Amino acid sequence: MEKFKVDKHGYYGKFGGAYIPEMLHKNIEELQNKYLDIIYAPAFQKEFHQLLKDYVGRPTPLYFAKRLSEKYATNIFLKREDLCHTGAHKVNNTIGQILLAQKLGKKRIIAETGAGQHGVATATVCALMNLPCVVYMGEVDIARQAPNVQRMKMLGAEVRPATSGSKTLKDATNEAMRDWIAHPEDTHYIIGSVVGPHPFPDMVARFQSIISEEIRWQLKEQTGSELPNYVIACVGGGSNAAGAFYHFLDDETVQLIAVEAAGEGIHSGKSAATTALGKPGVLHSSKTLFMQTDDGQVVEPHSISAGLDYPGIGPIHAHLFDVGRAKFLSATDEQALDAVLELSRLEGIIPALESAHAFAILSEIGVKKDDTVVINLSGRGDKDLDTYLKRIAL
Amino acid sequence: MTNRIQQLFKQKENNILSVFITAGYPTVEALPEILKALQSNGVDMVEIGMPFSDPTADGPVIQHSNTIAINNGMTIKLLFEQLKDIRKDIHIPLVLMGYINPALQFGFDNFLASAKDCGIDGVIIPDLPMYEYEHIYGNLFKKHDLQNIFLITPQTSNERIQKIDQISNSFIYVVSTHAITGANIDLEAQQVAYFDRIKTLNLRNPTVIGFGIKDKDTLAFAHKNANGAIIGSAFVKVLENRQNISETVADFIQQLQ
Numbered sequence: 001m002e003k004f005k006v007d008k009h010g011y012y013g014k015f016g017g018a019y020i021p022e023m024l025h026k027n028i029e030e031l032q033n034k035y036l037d038i039i040y041a042p043a044f045q046k047e048f049h050q051l052l053k054d055y056v057g058r059p060t061p062l063y064f065a066k067r068l069s070e071k072y073a074t075n076i077f078l079k080r081e082d083l084c085h086t087g088a089h090k091v092n093n094t095i096g097q098i099l100l101a102q103k104l105g106k107k108r109i110i111a112e113t114g115a116g117q118h119g120v121a122t123a124t125v126c127a128l129m130n131l132p133c134v135v136y137m138g139e140v141d142i143a144r145q146a147p148n149v150q151r152m153k154m155l156g157a158e159v160r161p162a163t164s165g166s167k168t169l170k171d172a173t174n175e176a177m178r179d180w181i182a183h184p185e186d187t188h189y190i191i192g193s194v195v196g197p198h199p200f201p202d203m204v205a206r207f208q209s210i211i212s213e214e215i216r217w218q219l220k221e222q223t224g225s226e227l228p229n230y231v232i233a234c235v236g237g238g239s240n241a242a243g244a245f246y247h248f249l250d251d252e253t254v255q256l257i258a259v260e261a262a263g264e265g266i267h268s269g270k271s272a273a274t275t276a277l278g279k280p281g282v283l284h285s286s287k288t289l290f291m292q293t294d295d296g297q298v299v300e301p302h303s304i305s306a307g308l309d310y311p312g313i314g315p316i317h318a319h320l321f322d323v324g325r326a327k328f329l330s331a332t333d334e335q336a337l338d339a340v341l342e343l344s345r346l347e348g349i350i351p352a353l354e355s356a357h358a359f360a361i362l363s364e365i366g367v368k369k370d371d372t373v374v375i376n377l378s379g380r381g382d383k384d385l386d387t388y389l390k391r392i393a394l
Numbered sequence: 395m396t397n398r399i400q401q402l403f404k405q406k407e408n409n410i411l412s413v414f415i416t417a418g419y420p421t422v423e424a425l426p427e428i429l430k431a432l433q434s435n436g437v438d439m440v441e442i443g444m445p446f447s448d449p450t451a452d453g454p455v456i457q458h459s460n461t462i463a464i465n466n467g468m469t470i471k472l473l474f475e476q477l478k479d480i481r482k483d484i485h486i487p488l489v490l491m492g493y494i495n496p497a498l499q500f501g502f503d504n505f506l507a508s509a510k511d512c513g514i515d516g517v518i519i520p521d522l523p524m525y526e527y528e529h530i531y532g533n534l535f536k537k538h539d540l541q542n543i544f545l546i547t548p549q550t551s552n553e554r555i556q557k558i559d560q561i562s563n564s565f566i567y568v569v570s571t572h573a574i575t576g577a578n579i580d581l582e583a584q585q586v587a588y589f590d591r592i593k594t595l596n597l598r599n600p601t602v603i604g605f606g607i608k609d610k611d612t613l614a615f616a617h618k619n620a621n622g623a624i625i626g627s628a629f630v631k632v633l634e635n636r637q638n639i640s641e642t643v644a645d646f647i648q649q650l651q
Contacts, residue, residue, distance in 0.1 A: 009525065019494060021451040021520040022545040023569060025554075164457060165447065177450040184549055281495045282521065283448070295469040296499030297447040 004249040004316070004325065010198020012319035015289075018197035019282045023181040028197050030104065035199045038103050039096065039206065051095050052210065055128070056085045058092075060211075062218035062374070067346040068359075074367040077228070078349070078377045079215055081240065088352065088379030089208060089240045090121035094190055096207035098125040101188035108187045109133045112176040114141055114169035114236065115307035115354060116148025117379055118192030123157035133157040136175040138168035141306045148383050166300035169236070169310045173284055193237025194314030197285035201242075201314050208243025215374055216247055228372040230365065232257045234357040235328070236272070236308035238317040240378035245326065255327065257365060258317060259357045261303035262330035272301035274313045275321050275328040283311070289318040304333035304387065305353035307379075331360035337391050340381060352379035353387065398487040398515045399541060399564040402438055403600040403621060410622025411436070411613070411650070412602060413629050414491065416443040416459040417476070418468025420633050425476050428633070429484050431643035437486065441518065441624065442477075444470055444492030451520045455627040459634075470500045474508045481513035489543065491518040502531060506538040516541035516564050524558065532561070545569050548588045552595060559597045568592065568620055570605045589619035610650050625650075 010016045010032070020028050038044060052058040060080045069076045081089035094111075101109060109131050113119030119135040126133035135152055139161045142149050152159050162171040173195075180189040194201040194208075216226040231248055233241035235258040248254040263271035271277060278289040281296060290312030291299040303309040313321075320326035331339070339359040344350045351359070355378045367373055381388065402410065413432055417425050425442065432440055445463035449456060480488070490509055497505040497519065509517065517540055522531060527542060535542045541564035546555050548571060558566060570585055592601060603616040604624035616623035629646060636642040 017526060018523060019521045019526065020523055022523070022550060023451065023547050025523065025547075026549040026551075164454075164461070170448065174448050174450050178453070181451060279499070281498055282493075283495065284450075285521065292495070292499065294499065295471070296496035297464055298495075 004320065006198065006202040006316070010202070010286075012316050013322060015280070015287050015315035015318040015322070016198055016201060017287050019285045019287065020197045021181065023184065024197070027180070027184050031203075032199050034104070035100065035203050038100055039203070044099060044103070048096055048099055052092065056091050056095065057083060058210065059214045059218070060084060062215060062222065064222065065347050068343065071346060072362050072367060073369055074371045074373055076373045076375060077219065077222070078375055079211060079244065081211065081376060081378045082349070082351065082355065082380035086117070086121045086124050087382060088117040088121070089211060089243060090118040090192055091124065092210055092243065093192065093204050093207040093239060094118070094121040094125045097188070097190040097203070098129050098131070101131070101190070102129065104188060106186060106188035107131065108183065109190055110136070110176050110179050110187055111190045111192060112136045112169065112172040113192060114138070114172070114309055115305065115352070116141065116145040116152065116383060117307060117352070119157070119159070120148050120151050120155070122190050122192070123152040123155035126157060127155045134179065135159050136162050136172040136179070138162045138166070138172045140167040141169065141172070144387065145306055145383055146386070168301070168306065170284075170298065177284070193239040194242045194316055195237040195284050195286065195288070195312065201286065201316055204239050205242040205246055205316060208239050209246035211240070211243035211376060212245060212247035215244070219372070219374070223372060225372070227251055227254055228374045230255045230257055230367065230371065230373045231376070232259065232358045232361070232373065233376040234259045234308060234354050234378065235313055235317060236261070236310045236354065237312070238314040240376050242314065242316055244374070244376040245320070249325065252325070256320065256325060257361070258320070258326050258328045259361050260328060260330040261305055261308035261336070261357055262332045263302040263304070265332055266330060270302035272303040272308055272310060273330040274311065276330060278312065280318070286315045288312050288315045289321065305336065305357065307352070307354040308357065329361045329364060331357040335360040337388075340388060341392055349377070350381035351377055352381050353384045355379050397541060397564065399439070399489075402487050403565065406438065408621055409617045410438045410600075410602060412439040412441060412622055412624040413437050414441040414443060414624055414626035415633070416445055416456065416463050416630060417473045418445055418463030418466045419459040419630070420462065420636065422463075422466035422468055422472075423476070424639060425473075426480060426483075427639050428643065429480065429488075431640040432647070433484055433486050435644055435647040437647065438622070439487040439489065441489045441491045442473070444473060444490060444496060446493040446496055449493060453627060455631050459630045470496055470505065474512055477512035477514070487515045488513065489516040489518060490514055494519050494522050503534055506534050506540055510538045510540055514540065516543050518543045518545070518567060520545060528561070543567055546592075548585075552591070555592065555595055555597070559595070559599055562599045565600045565602050565621070566597065567624070568601045568603045570603050570607070570616070586619070613650050
């Protein structure tokens with residue numbers, strides 16, 4: 001992880017940085033100065049890994065998907081992040097950040113959420129650590145991810161609707177930033193993806209890197225080699241992809257494939273395919289690729305999947321795209337829904353809509369019979385049942 | 395050469411009144427008329443907001459005005475067209491205020507060049523931090539002889555305030571509280587210590603307090619504690635749905651006296 005590592009000012013190549021208003025300077029500077037020392041302190045690592053094991057249920061299995069492999073005539077392994085406590089990989093990061101918040105002496109937690117998975121994961125760790133929790137969620141997402149809203153409430157969190165703009169993830173992120181600006185001293189903002197000002201993208205990637213750390217030794221156990229031919233993950237902001245790619249970045253024989261949400265089609269005007277439609281600019285305090293007008297106004301994205309309904313990608317992904325280290329593909333709403341049903345019927349696993357995007361491109365990448373393909377199954381589909389029942393003919 | 399901002403603070407020193415208005419709001423062509431009305435009612439300086447879809451450091455009132463302005467078709471390009479001949483009528487200092495992304499898409503060098511051509515005196519970009527200013531953008535400000543105006547907050551350390559003072563050449567924007575614009579706060583109770591701390595630093599640049607200034611009392615309090623004050627949300631709010639701009643501006647400024 002040398003070549004693709006963030007530099008000390010938070011840049012991945014030309015992307016990243018910390019374009020924050022002065023109101024957040026002290027908080028961000030404190031995080032920048034302390035995050036590595038805090039999270040690599042032996043006591044922190046011990047507590048973090050203990051919780052990942054006993055509370056989250058790690059390591060998550062690396063499962064050889066026999067029938068799916070047969071269908072695509074290759075060897076497909078699923079990294080079962082869907083089996084994490086709370087139902088997705090998001091909890092890896094929230095466990096790490098809540099421990100960090102405690103070390104910083106913070107008394108209150110805020111978060112943004114799209115699909116609600118990060119909100120649930122944040123509400124969960126706040127219950128665990130007895131800290132008050134406010135989760136910002138777009139009004140549109142509150143409606144389409146109702147079960148997760150109820151879960152957050154069950155866990156004791158307050159869910160505040162974001163009512164501006166597209167009323168989705170980007171607007172929830174704006175509201176959370178505003179809250180942090182208004183409460184800089186007592187509050188820690190647990191950002192859920194590899195987005196935001198430095199050091200958030202790097203910190204979240206490090207917490208999620210447990211995914212690829214486990215894939216390597218699990219693959220070695222099962223195939224004799226640590227290195228697959230492909231690692232595939234969906235990308236909204238890109239936290240599960242960052243985690244799944246992290247320990248393979250320097251092994252350039254491993255093809256990294258990021259799958260964005262094409263919505264109703266890349267050029268339909270209702271899409272979230274950032275690398276196809278985006279340009280460099282500054283969104284949510286970092287320089288990255290995102291969808292915007294010629295005048296630099298953020299374009300409202302669309303995806304059937306709330307977790308991918310974000311106009312940008314994290315700066316690490318913008319860099320991987322820019323230098324060609326990762327290949328970026330996209331899947332439409334329909335393709336994702338087809339992939340949901342396929343995985344359900346072939347493997348008895350109902351994936352989250354987000355994760356289904358990663359499966360939807362399997363026929364496009366030219367996999368061979370002897371290839372080893374790892375797909376990060378980032379979350380389970382319970383939260384999406386309403387959508388599935390409406391959209392899939394059973 | 396001294397710029398208009400420096401001249402203003404040299405001539406007047408105290409009780410400077412600056413007003414913020416979003417370009418393209420309430421109607422797309424309202425700006426020139428608003429500027430004239432503000433000037434003729436004795437306002438000393440105006441900050442012209444460049445609308446952005448995601449203004450994370452602003453509160454609901456200014457965000458709403460940004461949305462309306464964008465829907466009205468306001469862009470940086472159009473703004474410069476509206477400001478092209480503005481110096482025929484307006485002699486008070488004008489400052490552009492907005493988020494960095496639209497300026498980046500316009501081309502930052504080109505943005506500053508066009509601003510200078512229109513007679514703009516300074517620029518406030520809340521999400522352009524000091525590190526990026528010093529390493530990337532500072533030279534462009536120098537090239538075009540434009541002032542970059544930095545914000546400080548109650549959390550900004552003395553050391554950092556002094557550094558900002560060193561690299562500033564117009565005024566320092568003192569954010570009154572941990573807040574987003576338009577916050578309803580009890581200035582007096584919380585802020586005296588912070589303002590006193592700033593006074594003890596004997597800064598070479600004048601200070602202007604913004605955020606939470608909305609009426610006669612808060613303005614007087616800000617004037618007691620700094621060289622000037624900026625009114626933003628309170629003014630933006632009164633302009634919504636108003637037909638007669640010059641009357642509205644006159645009434646608003648009068649009730650501050």
